[in-house]
Amino acid sequence: MTDDVVRRLREEITAIDREILAAVNHRLDVVARLKRHKDEHGIAFVDPNREAAMFAERAAENEGPLSEEGLRAFYTELLALTKREV
Numbered sequence: 627m628t629d630d631v632v633r634r635l636r637e638e639i640t641a642i643d644r645e646i647l648a649a650v651n652h653r654l655d656v657v658a659r660l661k662r663h664k665d666e667h668g669i670a671f672v673d674p675n676r677e678a679a680m681f682a683e684r685a686a687e688n689e690g691p692l693s694e695e696g697l698r699a700f701y702t703e704l705l706a707l708t709k710r711e712v
Contacts (some may be wrong), residue, residue: 650707654712685698
């Protein structure tokens with residue numbers, strides 16, 4: 627493809643994807659540290675109230691264009707991924 631606009635937009639998307647990947651990996655590192663601390667102190671790893679509060683906070687901050695349904699799907703998968711990875 628020789629279209630400069632397509633090329634530039636794809637480069638921008640690639641840069642964003644790299645930022646997302648770095649952020650997810652950083653999040654996994656922090657969650658793993660939290661899990662170790664909780665395990666050492668007999669605290670349950672999963673806290674449904676915290677998960678609900680986290681979603682509510684992100685939903686209130688979301689200015690779109692991501693819909694609330696899309697945000698919920700994203701966080702559902704992010705939390706499931708995190709639980710699988712740590």
